[in-house]
Amino acid sequence: MKLEVKTFDNAASGDIELSESVFGMPARADILHRVVTWQLEKRRATARGARERSDVARTGKKLGNQKGGGVARHGNRAAPQFTGGGKAHGPRVRDFDPGLNKKIRRLGLATALSVKAAEGKLMIVENLTLGEAKTKTLIARLAGLGITSGLFIDGDAVDQHFGLACANLHKIDALPAIGANVYDILNHDTLVLTRAAVASLEARVNG
Template sequence: MQMLKVNSYSAKGTKLSSVTLPKTLEEKENLALLAQAIRVYEDRQHPGLAKAKTRAEVLRTKKKLYKQKGTGGARHGSRGAPIFVGGGVAHGPRGIKRVLELPLALKRKALAVAVSLKVKEGQVVSVDALASLKKTKEANKLIEKVFAETKTKRATLVLSEANLGVKKIFRNFGKVRILPYKDINAYDVFFGGVILFDKEIFVTKKVKKETKK
């Protein structure tokens, strides 16, 4: 599989050399897994509090509708039966949330599938030196530049832990959603418009080993 390369921009909107995404975000096209991940996410966002009353719970008389025989009509019990308007509901929702699950490994794989698809569409970019942004005007220039290049009108800005403070500069943009990298999922990427990755996310920090004297 070819490495995923995306366009890179400076914080001021200047186009830089391309950036290679880490292998953890590379995955072959798997639409079935992506659809499953999106369904699980949407299901978990729904509170699932719907509850219908049964014939025993509706506030209606329990008296028999009419006598059993001699009317020529069908046999009926009370007006609370499900076949009557205002009666109870048969087999309705009971207010019990059904929670769908997806293993962590599949969640990560679905995220990589979504990112790979977005890269093929040219909807993923990297932004360098986000910490240098101080004004909303500067952030707006960057966003407008990316929108013009990718021909989109919505964006998701994915920030590293080190640059989470930058979100206050972007929070006034209604068309830009801001998320920390640790919280993104396949749904956010697939429906997030153009994805702006903070370049700091892909910087591997080298830990110096202490030498014993």
């Protein structure tokens, strides 16, 4: 698969050959769903559990006589109705740490990249070099490229000026190649890769 490469000023800069095993995979909604679900569950912290009756250290001595006291016949201070007692039917500890093997994760990444390529929403640029960390300058560049919602993926590290300039722009995000993931790719209209990012992603998926 061959795609045109542009500069960040929207000028032609040659072509690039993309691997079919990374950018030409068939769309698999089931794979994308599995990977996105795995990603979102990995974000969740362990749910806190409440101390129930058996977890509270209180006396088990009977409070009074069985009869004749004129009050309820309580037998344990850990009962839920007492202050300091255990919680009745409280929340249990839940750990959201699902597993997903690397083969499915790699397939999910390749599928997400292929979906963007098939939709015509994949753009390749030489680099993300921005002369100054000015949001106004970046907005002008994005307007020239026709991007209002885009994920920019660079090589080993994102250009410092670009990262600062896009920090407060809605729906404009930048990641190094190692941080590329299915959820963020699908959550933006346009995917913009540098030449270095293409090489890193192909090595990551095929590795």
